[in-house]
Amino acid sequence: MAADSPTAPLSPSTLGPVAQRQQARLFRIYNQYRLVISLMLVGLLFVDPFTADTKFRWLEYYQAGVISYLAINAFIALTMLAGFQPRQRHITLSILLDILMMHGLLLASTGITNGLANLVIVSVAAGNILTPSRMGTFYAALAAICSLSISGWAALAINESADDIVRAGSLGILYFAAAFILQGISRRMIRSEALASSRAKSIVELEQINQQIIQRMRTGILVLDRFGQIRLANAAAEELLFGAAVDEAAPKHSPRLLPWPLKQGLTSWLKNPIMRIEPFQASSTSPLLQANFTQLDQERGDQILVFIEDMSKVTQQAQQMKLASLGRLTAGIAHEIRNPLGAISHAAQLMEESPNLDQGDRQMLEIIRRHSKRVNGIIENVLDLSRRRAANSELVDVRHWLAEFQSEFQQTQDNGTKANIELSTGADIPPARFDKSQIEQVMVNLCDNGLRYSKQQTGQNRIELIAGATADGKRAYVDVRDFGPGITADNRNSVFEPFYTTDKSGTGLGLYLARELCEANQAHLSLIENDEPGCRFRITFAHPGRMI
Structure with missing residues (x-):
């Protein structure tokens, strides 16, 4: 739970894929900034030629450092242009190299009073934006130590003013202030983005669940425009309206059109929205259907939601309840019916064996036998309804x-x-x-x-x-x-x-x-x-x- 608190440190491993991609984009922008700065520093070597005077301590080292800085930044830019994706270790190494290179240029030039010291603040700030963790504080500490070391060495070795140490201390305070402020801002940004990404993922998952529920529903659902064009249809609607109609000559990818009875019902409902349309059949092989209409947008009324129910199931449920009651009744009286029915059938069979029967009597006995068999068949069929087992598909x-x-x-x-x-x-x-x-x-x-x-x-x-x-x-x-x-x-x-x-x-x-x-x-x-x-x-x- 500590990772969810506002003050919890963020490590590179806690960054999500979205945050990692954003980190890579920010690093590209920062590298472009370094490339521009290094080009300007190299350009100044030619625009304002330097001489070996008191302005620079080691001119040759300064010139070599500027050119090396340009070469490193150009190489990184080319690799990223070729598709290289920087990882966290590459970003950390680049920030450390930046801080050390800048302080090396400060040491070779006029010291901490040089304007290049302001560029160190930018490097520390960029490091805390790209790595809002303890490593960002390390960047500030390293920059402060390097600045104080340069000022202290200059005061002790070449007798420069001790005021540079005060300036280095002020720069160190700026480094830490930039680190803490930007770490807080970056943490909030990353957490906000992670929360937004999590909510977006939850919304996508909910949409997928809703889509699966709608597709698995046995109730048909259609979304239409005012002209009856189908915008959306779930699997049940496809099955109820179109699946039962078999037309081998029809192209299988032709656009779906509303069945004519449903089209007429939609027209009638648009004229009178409180009217309930009569049940209909989409085709001769489809079950009896009932459609209910409603507007998705009550103000504009551009889209219409249609619910399609299989009325045959309701009718069958009612009939099944009646027949179940009849089946229970029949099960109770089957014994009482079959006993006299069996006696009637047996008596008819015995009478058929009599040699004294004429043709008319034999026809009457055939009627008795046939109708006895029919009554017994009715009892058997009704009993089958009441004791039907579930399907084993x-x-x-x-x-x-x-x-x-x-x-x-x-x-x-x-x-x-x-x-x-x-x-x-x-x-x-x-x-x-x-x-x-x-x-x-x-x-x-x-x-x-x-x-x-x-x-x-x-x-x-x-x-x-x-x-x-x-x-x-x-x-x-x-x-x-x-x-x-x-x-x-x-x-x-x-x-x-x-x-x-x-x-x-x-x-x-x-x-x-x-x-x-x-x-x-x-x-x-x-x-x-x-x-x-x-x-x-x-x-x-x-x-x-x-x-x-």
């Missing part, structure tokens, strides 16, 4: 799995007529994550229905299994197509409702159970509307990397 190669399912399902068709199950798969099908046993249960239901209706319509047990990828190429789908009479437009919205059936021998729960199992695996079962004969049901699987 795994990553599946859709092409390989579908080929295995085709082979195994075809072997189970032993009703005397060989089933013709055609298989068609695309080239690039992404993997899907689902529970094999549950999705295979859905496929068996769809295939059985398809074979039965194809047989009724064409006289052939024929269906087609089709696998491919959605338009974005990221999700797999499987179609089951039959060649039966199809479903009328009036009944298309009701085929997945519980207990709805057009078959007198059906229970009306098969497709509902199939959709429930798909939803448990985050897949979507839909009826494709097209001009092809028969029905085409599609299972669109979720993105394998976005399932939660």
Whole structure:
């Protein structure tokens, strides 16, 4: 915790990457200053030629020192121009060399009274800015000792005035004052920059977390302008609005446009912001959606935030609650229903063995047997709803799995007529994550229905299994197509409702159970509307990397 206190010393190791880059930039500026000063000192040698008089103690040493100082600074400038990044040790060595060189020039010239002594203050100040630590105090101490040593030597060896010692002491005070003041300022600047950098990093991390949360949300989120152009869309919005619509002919990188129902809803909402638009379907294969609009900027209203909810989940939850209650009721009375139902079925079987029955009686017994079987099927299906287990998902190669399912399902068709199950798969099908046993249960239901209706319509047990990828190429789908009479437009919205059936021998729960199992695996079962004969049901699987 000491490093966080205002008076805690800062070492080079405590500087962050940003502070280190700023330190390197300041050192470049300081080296440019030294290069200018050394050029001026060398220029003065030619502009005002010196003579060996009392002004300089050792003219030759002074001239050699000035030229050497220029050469050192020029070399450092060239190395930095070539891309050399100075480290802390290079900066420390340069400051020490600067102080010693300046005092050497003072010793070779007229002593501490020379104007070069003021340049030492600049060097000490630069050292404390570049190294705001104990090393900065060492720079001041070294400069003060050198100044006092030069003045003391001059007073003792060559009998110069002792006033130079007082001037050297004053310069030492200036050195330490500059060191302490600039160290405090530099510490505050570094801490402020570190705090700003830390807060900026926290903001970036929060933005990344928020982005991940938004992308992982199951609620679709869109940001639109007033003209309906999409500025931002999370993964759920892409999946709900565009993922289920498969158009192999559409370019995969074409700009996204709002579905027409949502576009109409936006237009209506802009005219009347308090109005709630009706639920809609983005396409024939997408679930029922509900959109809610709000303005991001209440004053300007340039951007509009849209929340898209999957209404089918709400409807399914309500239906599931009803069926769960019905399932518990059925579980309680199943024994009471099955006992008399079994007695009725057994009695009907015994009566069928009687030789005295005419054709009308046998037809009546067939009706009893058939409807007893139907009632028992309804009980079994409702019980399945109440005791359905959670999905045990795994990553599946859709092409390989579908080929295995085709082979195994075809072997189970032993009703005397060989089933013709055609298989068609695309080239690039992404993997899907689902529970094999549950999705295979859905496929068996769809295939059985398809074979039965194809047989009724064409006289052939024929269906087609089709696998491919959605338009974005990221999700797999499987179609089951039959060649039966199809479903009328009036009944298309009701085929997945519980207990709805057009078959007198059906229970009306098969497709509902199939959709429930798909939803448990985050897949979507839909009826494709097209001009092809028969029905085409599609299972669109979720993105394998976005399932939660």
